[in-house]
Amino acid sequence: MAEEMTTGLFFAGLAVLAVGGILSGWFPHRVQTAIFSALCVAGGGLTLSSGVTAMTRPDFVEIHWALEFPLGDVLLRFDPLAGFFITVFSLVFPIIAFHSRSYVGRDPERFHLGLYHFQFALLVVSMLLLVTTRNALVFLVLWELMSLSSFLLTASEPRNREAQSAAVFYLIAMHVAVLFLIAGFAYLIGRTGSLDFSDFGRVLDSDPLVRDVLFALFFVGFGTKAGFFPLHTWLPKAHPAAPAPVSALMSGLMIKTGIYGILRLISLVQDPGPAAAFTLLGVSLFTALYAILYAMGERDLKKQLAYSSLENMGLIGTGIAVGLLGQIYGNTLLLVWGYGGALLHLFHHALFKSTLFLLSGTVYSRMHTRDMEDMGGLAKRIPVTSALFLMGSIALCGLPPLAGFASEFALFFSLLQGIETSAQLFFILICALALLSLVGAFAVIAFTKLLGVVFLGVNRSSAPGQQAADETERPGEVLGPALMSGLILFAGAFPQFVMAALAPAVAVLTTAEISSPLSAMLGTLSRLSAAILVFEGVLIAVMLLRWSLKRKKKTDRFKTWDCAYEAPRPRMQYTASSYTLQAEGLGKHLLAARSVVQKPEGLFPGPSSVKRKSFDFVEIFIRVVLSGLVERFFRLVTHIQSNTHQTYVVYAILFIVFNFTWILVGR
């Protein structure tokens, strides 16, 4: 009965989504957005219930349709890991679809609505099917569908040049990555003669060298999607340029499919091997540090959020690496905390990153720019948005009492679990802990900068299009993010319930017996939850105290004192780049920043300016070095083509001679 429910609800949800995507384009604009968001919410609800049932059952449900053509047997398995991803996706995408009514839906001139809705539905459907499929060819087809639909979604603003070129860059990056996936799958299919994932485990376990090479191939393929260094360059280009709901969908949900691929791979092997674990650990830590440095220095609002996504992917990767270490060293506590922390953080990050991107869409709709240095004082114009943005930022920095802290606690605590294993591991894990704490401190800098420059103070811009107008927040703009913020608050105060729900997903990743370390973990999380509730109590008590102190006193309003600050112009407020200048200096060897300084010359100070731009040196490497090499290679190749018949006749003769020699020698 439960099995039918899982699969039936799932396909019902998919069907509703498909209908929404295909049919809504036939209706006029106003109705179209309403129909689409309603169908998304309905479809999402259906898939959510199927995901939750699949996630919380320890066993799995399978569907097997034997078809030889075109892609082999269709094999779908709803195990807890798939259920977890389905749940995460289904919680978030309906809210994004609902929100895009207020963003994309209000601007049919700018966006191609029919295309948008169709690709949105296609992307979500392909993601949901991707996590359930066990057939390698079907997996690749769905992966490709995901890439294509997200490419078209990024480019759904026909007149936005930046979005178009970013989308093309993204498409190229995805196709380079999928080559690695195809290579890996091709080898596995060749060795086993089957398309079923379950058969691949044998090959992976047979030979450590084979396993490590295959892991490397799959890490490159999945890691590009997730955004690990140095395969990350497409992300800070595509996510800012895409419309806000698309950025939310991509950053909040789609890049998690890269993590899913890695996790599924891990679930197929018995012993992943130290090479995989340590490489993943190193790459993840470096990604986190690199990304947060760039996030700190960014003045583009959405680009900072994109870099922050990369940082969090690094954190999730660290958790997975710790879980792998637990498998290798046979330490089940390490395993449970590592994988559990990674999955928790994945879920939490999906929540707050999508909230922040949706809210950034509201900011863009008011200011028509993504440049922070032209903003300011938005908290007075869009107060609810700013409050939700504050909550999202606090969660993103991993601060109590919100959800981000629970998962960062799990990640930090998982690192501590392994220190007794060996001296080398102690050293590595403590260094990882130190690095992650630095990343956390930089995240605080980055997000206080973002909040301060965008929402607080006074509007730095004097352009007429960016001033306060009659623009009260529409309920549709804040309802979705508010719902997710409520979830974030709940997940922060009660992490043990979230962890208990996703515990069966952890069990999928390993064959070890994890019920006792799992209950230890839940116990610690319960005590953490009690402490967080006490903190919230203390906070409310102090706020009440302050309120009672203020109530009977007079409050004057007077302009900012600040030691006789004259407030000459709003531009005299602190700028984002000045705020982070010293912190960026700490990381200057990783940041390729260029400043163009024009100093005031002469006896009487002339005009002066400072322009600062940071470049992603990996992107420059790809653009200049790699593209240059590719170009030189193809220039050489063009010499083969000539415009004369004679050359081609010579080629033909050479070919025939070669063939005969080959056949004769081969005998």
Place this chain on the structure above:
Amino acid sequence: MEIPVFDWALLFLAPFLFRGVMEKTKAFWAGRKGPRVMQFLFDLVRLLRKGEVISPTTTYLFQLAPSVVLAAVVFAGLLLPGVGARPPISFEGDFLLFLAVLALGSFFALVNAWDIGSSFEGMGASREAVFRSIPEPAFFIVLGSLCLYQGAFSFEKLTGVLRGGSELSLLVTGLIVVILFILLLLEGKRIPMDDPATHLELTMIHEVMILDNSGPSLAFFQYASAMKMVIFSKLIALFLIPAGTPAAVAGLLITAVLFLIAVTIGTIESSMARLRLVRVPDFLLPTIGLSLIVMFVILLLVMGGLR
């Protein structure tokens, strides 16, 4: 949850005495009589009785920040062990919550500064943000190494003089005390990182962030700052007291250490000026080096079986 009276009294009353002793020490070095020991209490009461002046540039965040900062510091105090059997709140990994809650307080202090909307406050916030980040890894390295040494993950088990009595464990204790003392000076915004007495543009960090707070808001910030100093001093004291000393003796020792630390800070403030701001990171980075030494020595101790 036990409620040892001494620890709670210490948490809430010591900030006044701590400030008083510091000021008296500075006055002594300057040949002055100095303010009354409990002057800070009277200042706070005066501030609490006043109304506030709010700038129209600010938003609700400006009003929220003082409460969050004070709540964070009070809660952090509840996590520390004391003379009682257990701290009021204790669980595995509680030191992670301790550090995170203090970070939340800093987050809101920075937001408070940004809300005022001037270049001056932004400058102070920028310095505060980066100086805060530098010793973070040091603290984590020290606590992580202690977790290995003590084989446990909560403050209750981590503090207490390292057993063993060998020179190495004394070295470790000494280094930890030094690192914590530097952190104390940083969090308390004392010389050589910041000068609480000056109100000049080039030299302020913490003071500038709260320049526009008045009345109860200012009272909350100042009290939170003093309480943070008491918390870090208590942490230092806990590392100097062997685990298992009877409650009364421990209480006396903690009070004595707090007094000593207050006098030391007063002496430091009277004998040197604040470092140039570009040199402050140079002063803070060695904490990471010291913490790495602590890590290696603890590793040696554990591997040598000298637990």
